[in-house]
Amino acid sequence: MEFGDTNFTFIDFEELCNISLHSIKTSTTPRSVLLKLHFDLGPEHFMKLEGKTRQLKDKEVLHTLLPRRPSYRYQVMPEIRKFQEAFTLCQVVNSSLAVPASQYDDLRFHQELQQFEDVCQPGSIYKFYIGITDEDQEGVWRDANTQISITYKNFKPGHPRGGSVLNCGQVLPDGLWSDTSCQTELCGTCHVEATEFLYLRGLCFKVDNMMKFRLGGYMGGRPVFRGFYFYVILWEESGQRWELRNTETNETMAWLVLLDLKQYPIGLHVWTAAMLLCGKPQGSTVPLSLSPCPDDRFMCKSGFCLDHEYRCNFRFDCQDGSDEDDCGVVVKDSTYRSHLPPRGPQDTTLLLTPSITLTRIANIDDIRMTLNLEFSVSPTWRDDRLDFNHLHSDFDTLIQEEETKGIWLPRVLLVNLEGGESKVLDQTVVVRTANQPVLPPVASVKRGKAEGQRQSVCV
Ligand SMILES: [Ca+2]
Ligand SMILES: [Ca+2]
Numbered sequence: 001m002e003f004g005d006t007n008f009t010f011i012d013f014e015e016l017c018n019i020s021l022h023s024i025k026t027s028t029t030p031r032s033v034l035l036k037l038h039f040d041l042g043p044e045h046f047m048k049l050e051g052k053t054r055q056l057k058d059k060e061v062l063h064t065l066l067p068r069r070p071s072y073r074y075q076v077m078p079e080i081r082k083f084q085e086a087f088t089l090c091q092v093v094n095s096s097l098a099v100p101a102s103q104y105d106d107l108r109f110h111q112e113l114q115q116f117e118d119v120c121q122p123g124s125i126y127k128f129y130i131g132i133t134d135e136d137q138e139g140v141w142r143d144a145n146t147q148i149s150i151t152y153k154n155f156k157p158g159h160p161r162g163g164s165v166l167n168c169g170q171v172l173p174d175g176l177w178s179d180t181s182c183q184t185e186l187c188g189t190c191h192v193e194a195t196e197f198l199y200l201r202g203l204c205f206k207v208d209n210m211m212k213f214r215l216g217g218y219m220g221g222r223p224v225f226r227g228f229y230f231y232v233i234l235w236e237e238s239g240q241r242w243e244l245r246n247t248e249t250n251e252t253m254a255w256l257v258l259l260d261l262k263q264y265p266i267g268l269h270v271w272t273a274a275m276l277l278c279g280k281p282q283g284s285t286v287p288l289s290l291s292p293c294p295d296d297r298f299m300c301k302s303g304f305c306l307d308h309e310y311r312c313n314f315r316f317d318c319q320d321g322s323d324e325d326d327c328g329v330v331v332k333d334s335t336y337r338s339h340l341p342p343r344g345p346q347d348t349t350l351l352l353t354p355s356i357t358l359t360r361i362a363n364i365d366d367i368r369m370t371l372n373l374e375f376s377v378s379p380t381w382r383d384d385r386l387d388f389n390h391l392h393s394d395f396d397t398l399i400q401e402e403e404t405k406g407i408w409l410p411r412v413l414l415v416n417l418e419g420g421e422s423k424v425l426d427q428t429v430v431v432r433t434a435n436q437p438v439l440p441p442v443a444s445v446k447r448g449k450a451e452g453q454r455q456s457v458c459v
Pocket of ligand 1: 134135138139162163164165166167168179
């Protein structure tokens with residue numbers, strides 16, 4: 001199965017009618033776009049549009065006719081968690097733990113929660129978190145996402161009850177707010193901006209937009225990730241597993257069972273192909289990642305994003321430590337022979353011309369006729385048989401001793417030492433970028449991991 005079939009011309013205003021336009025083809029007329037919207041958005045929106053269909057010529061016109069939806073949605077994550085866990089989950093799906101900022105927001109928020117009253121902490125009146133906390137300063141309620149103190153409040157009379165234990169916001173059944181312990185297990189709700197999305201990587205998508213998914217509504221009682229095209233990632237309740245489906249053909253493409261049922265398919269997971277998938281037979285494993293990380297950032301296994309400078313820098317920066325996994329620099333294929341030197345330019349014999357830097361004349365002993373010198377010898381060469389990962393663009397990358405053992409290196413031998421000895425110099429091997437790095441394919445699950453190719457090596 002290949003994902004290069006781009007029959008869509010309307011993808012660039014996906015913000016407005018993402019789901020509705022999934023199955024619209026190139027030949028679609030504006031009129032039939034409206035009919036499709038009528039079907040998907042419901043007759044009440046169609047009535048607003050209908051009177052103006054005559055004039056529809058291009059997508060700009062259509063753009064102006066579409067009903068304006070709010071730029072965000074509330075999305076209940078209907079599993080109970082502690083406050084910090086609910087906060088983190090919203091972050092990793094590229095959203096924030098919801099904090100209604102007006103009466104209108106609060107109304108929408110409460111309406112969203114009502115659908116899950118029977119699911120979240122059944123039997124308790126305390127069911128839902130709100131993303132506010134007074135942990136830093138008692139009585140000063142701040143938005144946990146921005147740390148800015150909130151202006152709109154909707155606490156029940158007599159609430160918050162106060163104290164250093166009750167530091168997180170919760171919603172009561174009537175929609176009014178109260179305070180609770182941040183260790184209480186309640187459902188969180190994410191505030192999802194329409195412009196924010198996640199990338200699904202690891203499939204043979206040929207178009208960037210095919211990788212984009214966003215939280216949009218519920219299926220099987222849990223949030224669904226809707227692709228900008230016709231793919232969805234949904235919770236399959238009877239099988240208790242996540243499924244990647246093609247809604248156009250109604251086929252399940254891959255599935256994932258997570259041991260922790262509360263977990264979402266965010267970050268890197270090994271899925272199972274439910275059909276022939278990108279050349280892999282049914283039943284084979286397919287690593288897929290779902291995360292907000294754009295191409296220029298590294299994705300921790302958990303789905304959090306890091307700047308590349310933290311990748312392989314000998315410190316754990318991801319909570320799961322995955323930024324220090326697979327940090328090998330040297331890539332060689334099976335034809336590589338470490339006892340053979342690389343060829344020189346135009347296939348000549350490699351000639352090494354070392355540069356010598358004298359750093360210190362430590363001692364001159366004219367009685368014993370000896371000189372004590374400190375110096376370094378730096379031969380530089382190019383080995384086109386090797387590729388390298390994780391190279392820094394603005395400074396040399398050190399190759400660990402373990403890896404230097406597997407590659408050809410010149411031996412620099414110093415003779416005529418005091419007493420007639422000879423000595424092999426201590427060596428440090430660094431790699432310097434000699435040309436532009438080659439990035440992995442756009443949809444690669446390792447996108448952002450490997451970079452660099454065919455560089456010079458110095459000793
Ligand atoms: Ca408090
Ligand atoms: Ca690191």
